[in-house]
Amino acid sequence: MKIELLLFAQLRDAFGAGSVTLEVEAGATVSVAAAAAFASLADQRYEKLPVRFAVGESFVDDDFVLREGDTLALIPPVSGG
Amino acid sequence: MSDNPSPRVRFTEEPIEIPADVGTADTTGRADAANGAVVTFSGVVRNRNDGRDVLGIFYECYREMATQEATRLIAEIEGEFPVRVDRMAHRVGELLPGDVSLVVVIRSAHRRAAFDAMSTFVDRFKDRVPVWKKERYADDTASWL
Numbered sequence: 001m002k003i004e005l006l007l008f009a010q011l012r013d014a015f016g017a018g019s020v021t022l023e024v025e026a027g028a029t030v031s032v033a034a035a036a037a038f039a040s041l042a043d044q045r046y047e048k049l050p051v052r053f054a055v056g057e058s059f060v061d062d063d064f065v066l067r068e069g070d071t072l073a074l075i076p077p078v079s080g081g
Numbered sequence: 082m083s084d085n086p087s088p089r090v091r092f093t094e095e096p097i098e099i100p101a102d103v104g105t106a107d108t109t110g111r112a113d114a115a116n117g118a119v120v121t122f123s124g125v126v127r128n129r130n131d132g133r134d135v136l137g138i139f140y141e142c143y144r145e146m147a148t149q150e151a152t153r154l155i156a157e158i159e160g161e162f163p164v165r166v167d168r169m170a171h172r173v174g175e176l177l178p179g180d181v182s183l184v185v186v187i188r189s190a191h192r193r194a195a196f197d198a199m200s201t202f203v204d205r206f207k208d209r210v211p212v213w214k215k216e217r218y219a220d221d222t223a224s225w226l
Contacts, residue, residue, distance in 0.1 A: 008143055009213035010225040057146040059209070073143060073211075079226040080142070080171060080212025081124045081183050081203060 001026050003066050005037055006073040014046050022072075030055065030072055031062040037074070049076050090151045091170040092142050092212075097184045099123060107188070108168050116165065118192035120199045124183035126176050130226075134219035140173045140182060143211040147171070150210045154202065162198035164189040169202075171212055 005022050007015050015037075024033045030053040038047045053060050054073040066072060088108045091097075099121045100106075107113040126138050155166040167186040176182055185202060189195040217223045 006143065008141060008211065009215070013225075054143075054146055054211070057143075057149050073146065075143070075211050076213065076225070078207070078209060078211055079214045080140070080147075080210055081207040 001028075001066075001068040003033060003069065004071045005033070006071060008074070009076050010049075011046065011051075011074055011076055014041055014043060024066065026068075028066050029062065030060060030064045030066060033066055033072055034074060051076055089155065089166070089168050090148050091168075092144050092147050092173055093170060094172070094174045097170040097172055097181055099184055099186065103167075103186055107165075113188060116188035116190055118189050118195045119167075120187050120189075120192070120195040122183070122185040122199055122203060123181050124203075126178050126180045126182055128178035130216060133216075135178060136217045136219055137178070138176050138182070138217070139215040140171070140176060141213050141215075142171065142173050144173075147211050151206065154205055154210065157205075158187075158198050158202050161201070162189070162194050164194050164198040166198070166202065169206075171210075173212075 001024060003022050003024060005020050007018055012018050022033060022037055024036060034051060052075040054075055055064060055070055103121060104119050105112055128135055151169060158166055165188045167188050169185045172182050185199060187195045187199050213225060215223055215225045
């Protein structure tokens, strides 16, 4: 199934885009989807970033199960203020 | 991208500041005589960080979620403290040292609750509202913090 991945800050730079479409297995969790996305990067150091996940503009746990067409935001450590 | 129409939560490219009439008028412009304390917070871009000279900061946000998360945070703070979070605004885009990046205004009947609520609000904002900054340094480098 296809999901949309939203990317910000250093992850936007790493992926070279603010959003990408990702093909994942049906029933994939957000952490599985993120791992697949990170595996596509040449630079493996991003896998170690303490990324949080958001679906539908709310934070979700690592084991949240995605559905076709979901938008998953990868939230690197925030630094507002 | 347009700004959130709600006057209480804004993420904006435009300069932000504490309104001159903040002591006497709430976000609706009405006098607010029920609250005896108004605490304001301004976050300002520093010219040094971690021993390095900072030339500027680029702020970006996930605007839809930042607006929702800040709105949830306001409800949370108002549930935990006897206060009203009058408004908050965060700049996005390119800022220079001395520019105001964050403004928060909290009202309460008495000052202690407003001070405590402000401290908690800013701590939680910095922990979870999706805003990021990239600092530019005098040595021609830059990094996301």
